[in-house]
Structures are given as C-alpha cells and as structure tokens.
Amino acid sequence: MYTWPLLLLRTCLRMIRDLDGLLSYLCHQLYKKPYRLQGMCKKRGICCQNIAIHLSNSFWQIPTLKSLAKTWYTFVYHFQFTQENSRHRVLLFSCRYLNKHNQCDIYFKRPFICRGYPASVRYFERPTLLPGCGYKLQKHPS
Numbered sequence: 001m002y003t004w005p006l007l008l009l010r011t012c013l014r015m016i017r018d019l020d021g022l023l024s025y026l027c028h029q030l031y032k033k034p035y036r037l038q039g040m041c042k043k044r045g046i047c048c049q050n051i052a053i054h055l056s057n058s059f060w061q062i063p064t065l066k067s068l069a070k071t072w073y074t075f076v077y078h079f080q081f082t083q084e085n086s087r088h089r090v091l092l093f094s095c096r097y098l099n100k101h102n103q104c105d106i107y108f109k110r111p112f113i114c115r116g117y118p119a120s121v122r123y124f125e126r127p128t129l130l131p132g133c134g135y136k137l138q139k140h141p142s
Contacts, residue, residue: 013076014111021112035137037118042134045102047117050130051079051093060089077111 002010053073059065066084070091073079079093095114097105104110118135129135 010075013072017076017111021116025112025116034140036140037135038138039135042132043102044132044134045098046130046133048095048098048102048104048114051095051113052085052088053091053093055089055091057089060086066091077113 051073053069055066055069059069070081073091073093074081077093078096080096082092082094084091095104097110099105104114118129118133129137
C-alpha cells in the first residue's frame with residue numbers, strides 16, 4: 001500500500017502527533033473545566049463516524065492551510081474526510097479503524113484525540129455532544 005519511505009514518514013509524524021496529544025492532555029489537567037461529563041459511552045461508534053476538527057479562523061480562511069489540515073488527519077490519523085461545516089469552521093472525518101461492529105480495531109493504541117473524547121471539552125463555549133453517545137454535560141458550580 002505505502003512504500004517504506006512513506007511508512008517511515010507516517011511513523012515519525014505519528015510520534016509527533018502522540019507527543020502533541022500527551023502535552024495537550026497534561027495542559028488540560030492544569031485547568032478547571034467549566035463542564036463535567038456524566039454518563040457512559042454506549043459504544044455505538046457515533047463519535048468515530050463524526051470526528052469534528054475545529055480550525056482556527058486563520059487556518060479556515062487560507063485554503064492551503066485548510067488543505068494541509070485535511071491531509072494531516074487523513075495521512076497521520078488514517079481518518080477519511082467526509083465534509084466541512086463552514087458555519088462552525090469544522091472539518092468532519094470518519095475513522096477507518098471502526099469495524100462493522102462499531103468497535104475500534106486499534107483501541108489500545110488509539111491516538112489521544114480519541115482517548116480524550118469527549119472529556120477534552122472546549123473551555124470557552126458549551127461543547128456539543130453527539131446524540132445517542134451516552135454522555136451528558138453538567139456545568140460546574142461556580
């Protein structure tokens with residue numbers, strides 16, 4: 001499928017991805033989140049079929065940067081681009097590792113973006129959860 005130089009490149013990029021994910025995770029532990037998760041995952045694969053990657057305004061407005069983001073998530077994460085939502089500046093993907101039983105084929109080595117969902121909620125606005133996922137949000141008391 002891929003030649004060895006592409007596989008080597010993909011492996012190096014995945015190491016960068018995992019380091020970035022780990023550092024992001026550690027930073028998120030330092031800040032109190034405005035919302036708390038309740039419930040449990042129903043293991044329906046809904047989140048894996050609707051991976052929303054929010055882009056900054058500058059990334060969204062420059063077509064080359066938006067294309068670079070699509071390429072990054074397609075090549076490094078092995079996601080499949082499905083569509084974009086201009087209103088929310090979101091690229092939508094589905095995961096190619098989701099099997100016919102809606103289970104993750106790489107669950108124990110999945111990337112941090114998957115490990116953190118939906119706990120890695122956004123800080124300055126109410127996060128959106130997918131219907132039927134099993135989780136609910138409750139605002140932390142101030």
